[in-house]
Structures are given as C-alpha cells and as structure tokens.
Amino acid sequence: MDKNKRIIAGVITLSAAVADNDVLTIPKRFVGLLKGLRVINDDVANARTLTVKDVFTPDASTGNASPSSEVVSRYKKVAAAASDFGITTDEGDCICKLLGTFRLSLDVADADVSVAYTIELQ
Amino acid sequence: MSYELVAPASVERAAWQERLHGPQPRRAFIKFTKAWLDAGGVKWCGNKFFEIARTVVVPYSLSYTIPGNDYKDIDLSNAKNTGKLLYPDAENRVYEILVGLKPGAWHTVIYIPPNRPLLALGDSTMYADMADADKRFLGGISPEYSPADDPVIKLWTIKDYDAYNTRIVTLSGIDFEKCTFEFKIAKHDLRPMDVPPRVYTTIPHHSEISGIW
Numbered sequence: 001m002d003k004n005k006r007i008i009a010g011v012i013t014l015s016a017a018v019a020d021n022d023v024l025t026i027p028k029r030f031v032g033l034l035k036g037l038r039v040i041n042d043d044v045a046n047a048r049t050l051t052v053k054d055v056f057t058p059d060a061s062t063g064n065a066s067p068s069s070e071v072v073s074r075y076k077k078v079a080a081a082a083s084d085f086g087i088t089t090d091e092g093d094c095i096c097k098l099l100g101t102f103r104l105s106l107d108v109a110d111a112d113v114s115v116a117y118t119i120e121l122q
Numbered sequence: 123m124s125y126e127l128v129a130p131a132s133v134e135r136a137a138w139q140e141r142l143h144g145p146q147p148r149r150a151f152i153k154f155t156k157a158w159l160d161a162g163g164v165k166w167c168g169n170k171f172f173e174i175a176r177t178v179v180v181p182y183s184l185s186y187t188i189p190g191n192d193y194k195d196i197d198l199s200n201a202k203n204t205g206k207l208l209y210p211d212a213e214n215r216v217y218e219i220l221v222g223l224k225p226g227a228w229h230t231v232i233y234i235p236p237n238r239p240l241l242a243l244g245d246s247t248m249y250a251d252m253a254d255a256d257k258r259f260l261g262g263i264s265p266e267y268s269p270a271d272d273p274v275i276k277l278w279t280i281k282d283y284d285a286y287n288t289r290i291v292t293l294s295g296i297d298f299e300k301c302t303f304e305f306k307i308a309k310h311d312l313r314p315m316d317v318p319p320r321v322y323t324t325i326p327h328h329s330e331i332s333g334i335w
Binding site: 030 | 186188189192298299300304
C-alpha cells in the first residue's frame with residue numbers, strides 16, 4: 001500500500017431504527033474513493049440489500065445559484081443473504097467516488113447487519 | 123511573470139530538506155516591467171528592482187462541488203465579501219502562487235481582470251467561450267497539466283493588482299464534481315534596490331501577456 005495514501009477504514013453496525021446510516025463526511029478538500037465494502041448479515045431469516053449514497057449540498061454555480069441538498073446513489077445494491085456476507089470488490093478496485101457524506105441505506109432497518117469499508121482520500 | 127511554467131529557486135529553497143542541511147539560499151532578485159507604471163494603484167513597483175528579503179510558503183486549498191456541464195468563477199483578490207484574499211495587503215510584498223488542481227472531470231480558465239481571459243489566440247474570436255463546445259477548453263488548464271502535487275502554473279499577486287478570476291469548468295456526462303485547487307503561496311518581502319542586479323526574474327504586467335495576439 002502506498003504510504004502516502006490517506007486511508008479511512010472501519011466497521012459500522014447499522015441502525016435498528018432507520019434505514020439510512022450516515023457513516024462519515026469526506027473532508028472538504030478531498031474526494032473519497034470507496035475501495036472496499038463488505039456486508040455482514042447476521043440476520044438468520046432475511047436477506048438484505050444495501051445502497052451506497054452520497055449526500056452533499058453543491059456550491060452555487062452559474063447553472064444553479066441556489067442549490068439544495070443532493071442525495072446521489074453511487075453504487076448498485078449489494079446483496080447479502082441471511083447469515084451470509086457480500087463483498088463488492090477486489091482490492092485495488094474503486095467502487096465509487098464520494099464527494100460528501102458517505103451514507104449506507106439498507107432496504108429495511110436491521111441492526112443484525114454490519115458493514116466494513118475502506119475509503120481512500122484523494 | 124504573471125504566468126509561467128517553472129518553479130523558481132525562491133520556492134524550491136523553502137523545501138524542508140534544504141532548511142535542515144541543504145545549500146545556503148541564493149540571493150534572489152525580481153524586476154517589475156515598465157507596464158506596471160501605467161497600471162492604476164500599483165505604480166510603486168513599476169520598472170524597479172527588488173531583492174527578495176524573506177520568503178515563507180503557505181499551503182492553502184479551495185474546494186467547490188458543482189454540477190456537471192456547468193461553471194463557477196472564483197475571485198482570488200482581496201475584494202471584500204467576494205474575494206478569496208490571496209493578495210498581499212501591503213506594498214513591498216509579493217505573493218508567488220503555484221496553482222495545482224486535484225484530479226477530476228474539470229478544468230480551469232484564468233481571467234485577469236475578471237472579464238479578460240489570460241490565455242487567448244490571435245483571431246478576435248479565439249478565447250474561452252462556455253457556449254462553444256470547442257472553445258470551452260481554449261486556454262483551459264486541466265488537473266493533468268498542473269497537478270496538485272507538482273503544479274506548473276504560477277501567479278504573482280501584489281496589493282491592489284487587478285483581480286485574478288479562476289473559472290471552474292466541469293465536463294458533461296457527470297452528475298457533480300468536487301473541484302479542488304491546491305495553492306502553494308510563497309510570501310516574499312521585497313527590499314528595493316538602487317543598483318540593478320546582474321541576474322533577476324522579470325515580472326510582466328498581465329496586459330503584456332493576455333489579449334489577442
């Protein structure tokens with residue numbers, strides 16, 4: 001691994017109450033390259049799917065002087081069968097680019113699901 | 123000069139290796155051309171020589187998220203409320219700014235003053251035009267051309283100099299892009315010289331570079 005790369009890695013147990021889980025916000029001067037995503041589904045009865053979203057408010061521009069908050073889906077849903085896990089990418093691949101808040105949205109709120117992620121700041 | 127492609131010794135000598143155990147910094151001299159005499163508000167430096175008496179390099183960045191196929195103007199001057207304050211606030215001081223762009227689907231076009239592209243060609247229609255698919259890129263500086271970790275674009279700013287505007291232009295085919303400038307701002311204190319030095323860097327006024335010629 002390049003020693004000069006800034007890497008953020010972590011594991012989050014998703015909320016039992018809400019389907020949208022805001023994990024972290026990419027610092028202003030960086031974009032986040034989502035390099036790894038592993039969904040661990042400990043729910044013994046239900047398969048779960050996950051969507052990676054990017055939440056941010058753009059700056060004013062010539063085309064839009066008064067922008068509002070945007071929620072952009074960045075990656076296809078990741079399937080994880082009951083009591084199983086799903087891995088989205090091989091090491092070195094980039095799943096998607098994140099500009100703002102890294103959000104994981106589950107199809108149904110479920111605290112039996114956790115997600116491990118690796119993000120490179122660029 | 124107001125725009126050039128190489129980093130001078132005055133910036134290189136600030137690398138931390140040289141501060142620790144490198145060679146002693148050389149004396150560095152600059153000259154502002156005669157055109158500065160004709161420019162309002164900046165006559166103190168026109169057609170004069172200066173020694174760079176002290177240099178400190180300050181890193182800084184500006185970042186904007188804007189939609190694809192759009193553009194946004196950034197004023198780098200000290201204009202109240204609108205400027206990004208990258209100019210000195212006193213005479214006998216010059217900021218030498220290396221401008222790097224972080225990777226992304228965007229480029230920038232530099233204007234000075236704000237309605238005049240710094241880079242244009244000879245025909246009267248050959249300047250950056252956001253409404254024209256080809257001329258949208260005329261004079262455009264891309265992240266590959268001046269990358270953030272090895273910038274090749276340099277701007278000189280002094281107090282009350284005309285405002286540099288950098289226009290961020292995003293490519294079509296994307297939803298949004300985060301466009302980040304990385305600046306390395308070398309603050310130079312200047313000492314006026316009575317006797318011209320033998321070797322010096324010439325800094326032309328932007329009017330000697332821009333325009334259609």
